[in-house]
Each structure stands twice: as C-alpha cells, then as structure tokens.
Amino acid sequence: MLKILTIETTCDETAAAVVTDTLEVLGAMVASQDEFHQRFGGVVPEIASRAHLERILPIIDATLNKANISLQELDAVSVANRPGLAGALLVGLAAAKSLCLAIGKPLIAINHLQGHIYACRVAWAEKYAKNQTLSNNEHCDIFPCVGLIVSGGHTNLYRCQSPIDFELLGSTIDDAAGEAFDKVASMLGLPYPGGPAIQRAAANGDPKAYRFPRAFLDAPERLDFSFSGLKTAVRYKIAGQGQVDFSQIQLSEKEIADFAASFQEAAVDSLVGKTIHALQKTRMTTLCIGGGVAANIRFREKMEIAAKKQKIRLHIAPLHLCTDNAVMGAIAIERYHAKLFEPLDIDVHPT
Ligand code: KG4
Numbered sequence: 001m002l003k004i005l006t007i008e009t010t011c012d013e014t015a016a017a018v019v020t021d022t023l024e025v026l027g028a029m030v031a032s033q034d035e036f037h038q039r040f041g042g043v044v045p046e047i048a049s050r051a052h053l054e055r056i057l058p059i060i061d062a063t064l065n066k067a068n069i070s071l072q073e074l075d076a077v078s079v080a081n082r083p084g085l086a087g088a089l090l091v092g093l094a095a096a097k098s099l100c101l102a103i104g105k106p107l108i109a110i111n112h113l114q115g116h117i118y119a120c121r122v123a124w125a126e127k128y129a130k131n132q133t134l135s136n137n138e139h140c141d142i143f144p145c146v147g148l149i150v151s152g153g154h155t156n157l158y159r160c161q162s163p164i165d166f167e168l169l170g171s172t173i174d175d176a177a178g179e180a181f182d183k184v185a186s187m188l189g190l191p192y193p194g195g196p197a198i199q200r201a202a203a204n205g206d207p208k209a210y211r212f213p214r215a216f217l218d219a220p221e222r223l224d225f226s227f228s229g230l231k232t233a234v235r236y237k238i239a240g241q242g243q244v245d246f247s248q249i250q251l252s253e254k255e256i257a258d259f260a261a262s263f264q265e266a267a268v269d270s271l272v273g274k275t276i277h278a279l280q281k282t283r284m285t286t287l288c289i290g291g292g293v294a295a296n297i298r299f300r301e302k303m304e305i306a307a308k309k310q311k312i313r314l315h316i317a318p319l320h321l322c323t324d325n326a327v328m329g330a331i332a333i334e335r336y337h338a339k340l341f342e343p344l345d346i347d348v349h350p351t
Pocket residue numbers: 011150151152153154177178179181182193194195196199291292293294295296297322323324
C-alpha cells in the first residue's frame with residue numbers, strides 16, 4: 001500500500017496527513033491560526049509564516065504518530081506549493097524538501113485549489129469504501145466534472161477532465177466570495193473569519209429585507225463572478241456613501257441579522273447561478289465543490305436544489321474538508337501514479 005505524507009501551509013492553517021492509494025486517511029492534523037488573526041480582521045502574512053514555522057514539525061510528528069508509521073515507511077512527501085502566501089508556502093515547502101532529502105523519497109507538489117476539489121473524491125471514496133447504501137448515481141467517479149472553488153482567496157470554475165487535468169473556465173474579476181463574507185462581517189462588527197459569523201447571524205434574519213445585486217446572472221455565456229458590487233451595495237446601505245468609521249455605527253441585532261441574511265442570499269444566488277451556467281455551457285453532468293465558503297449551509301441547500309432540478313450529480317466536500325486541511329493533498333496520489341515528481345530546487349508560486 002502506497003503511503004504519502006501531505007503538507008498544507010498555504011494560508012493560515014498548518015496541516016499534515018498520511019493518506020494511502022485507496023484514499024484512506026491514516027492520520028490527519030490541522031492547527032488553525034484564527035485566534036492570532038482575529039483582532040486584525042484578516043490574515044496577517046508575517047504572523048501566518050511565523051506560526052507555521054513554530055507548528056510545522058510538531059504537526060508532522062503528531063500526524064505520523066496518529067498514523068502509527070515512521071518516516072521511512074513513506075513512499076513520498078507532498079506539499080501544496082501554490083497558490084497562497086509566499087512566506088507561508090515556503091515553510092511547508094522547506095519542510096517537505098528536507099524530509100525528502102532525509103528519507104530519499106520523491107517530492108510531489110500539488111496545487112492547493114485542485115486539492116479543494118479532490119476533497120470530494122476523498123469523501124466519495126470513504127463513502128464507497130465503507131459500503132454505505134449508495135443511490136445509483138453515486139456509484140460513478142467524480143471525474144470528469146465542473147469544479148467550483150469558493151474560498152477566502154479564490155472563486156474559480158474549472159473543467160476537470162481528470163485529477164491531473166484542470167482547465168480554468170472563469171473566476172472572480174474582483175473579490176473572492178470568502179473575502180466578501182469576511183469584509184461584510186467586519187462592516188457588521190462580526191468576528192473573523194466572517195463566513196461562519198455571517199451564517200450564524202443570518203439564521204435569525206430576513207433574506208428579503210434588502211435587495212442586493214447578483215452579478216452577471218443575466219449573462220449565461222459569461223463564466224465570471226463579481227462580489228465587489230455586492231460588497232459596496234451592503235456598505236452603502238449600512239452607512240451611506242463617503243468615508244465611514246464602521247466602529248461608530250450602531251446596528252440593532254435585527255438589522256445585523258437582516259443585513260447578514262440578505263447579503264448571504266445574494267452571494268449564494270450568484271455562486272449557484274454562475275455554476276449552473278458553467279454546467280450548461282460545458283454540458284457536463286457532475287459538479288464538485290470545495291473551499292471554505294462551501295461550508296455555508298444556505299449555499300449547500302440552494303446548490304442541492306439547483307442540482308436536482310438540472311439533474312446534476314453533486315459532490316460538495318464534507319464540512320471538515322471544506323476549510324484548509326492536508327487530507328485534500330491526497331491528490332498527490334494521482335501525481336505519484338503519473339510519475340509527476342519534482343526536483344528539490346522547486347520554488348513556491350504565491351497568489
Ligand atoms: O478554503 P479556506 O479555508 O481558505 C482559503 O484557501 O482561503 O476558506 C476560508 C474562507 C474565509 O473567507 C471564510 O470566511 C469562509 O471561507 N468560510 C465561510 C464559511 N466557513 C468559512 N463562508 C461562508 N459560510 C461559511 N460557513
């Protein structure tokens with residue numbers, strides 16, 4: 001059985017996992033840095049790099065312990081070397097290279113975004129392996145598919161022919177969806193990360209209280225997203241135009257809930273609408289979704305309804321594999337089979 005150690009340090013999670021060629025997860029650990037970045041309302045790159053540096057070796061150690069295997073038993077070491085924060089990526093890459101050098105095993109570099117999509121395959125394999133009762137259409141593999149990545153840094157649509165063949169179909173022309181959630185949360189005085197905070201506040205709000213824009217939904221040919229107009233519309237509705245100090249703005253709980261629900265509804269409608277356009281344009285019938293925003297309950301609900309209506313086979317990463325983790329680095333297994341190994345002088349490719 002093939003065993004690969006996967007390392008993830010692209011943004012603000014330090015994570016490692018040991019995965020096998022049957023996509024079994026032998027051990028996995030994630031150390032989140034939310035508490036360090038919270039008071040800045042977003043990820044501070046220097047703080048992220050330092051925290052990765054302090055945590056990377058203990059996390060790898062703990063992961064190997066959990067998997068109950070030694071370094072020598074590994075067949076390869078993989079790391080996400082793109083895209084992400086330069087200093088953060090460097091920590092993971094340096095650790096992966098050092099381990100490869102020490103144990104004489106090949107280095108595999110993966111694209112973090114492709115990993116987010118691959119999380120769906122790990123979940124699918126787990127379900128299949130556990131031999132749960134699967135409905136007929138779940139017996140097929142997830143590839144080929146349209147892939148949607150909705151995270152704090154990216155909102156991208158891909159045509160995924162295979163786990164090593166991704167073609168970009170469209171992306172956001174301004175803010176990423178998660179970035180919009182984080183910024184609107186900050187305007188509403190909600191904590192970082194904004195996505196879960198907006199979701200919680202929205203649970204008590206009226207999604208129809210304010211009507212916010214849903215970009216490009218009337219242009220099915222265009223496979224781009226835009227969230228900056230939505231964010232500005234929320235800003236104007238909360239505080240009017242001109243310079244504003246949001247800490248001075250007092251909103252009632254009801255107003256916060258209504259803003260959160262109305263914003264969330266608009267963001268979700270844009271994501272669902274453009275994704276359906278991508279499926280129609282490519283004539284593909286399988287959809288895989290990953291990334292932090294894919295954890296959003298309202299998004300999952302509306303996407304499931306739309307997929308059912310369009311007869312689309314839908315795979316959304318399970319909640320624990322939506323936000324950054326190293327289990328999705330199991331895509332390295334595919335690169336191992338394709339003999340896509342890297343020399344030890346490769347570099348990082350930041351955002
Ligand atoms: O994929 P991820 O963990 O990191 C990046 O690669 O960016 O995504 C983080 C993003 C953040 O913007 C966070 O606010 C958002 O995912 N997020 C959510 C939810 N949980 C996390 N957005 C909406 N609803 C959620 N439940």
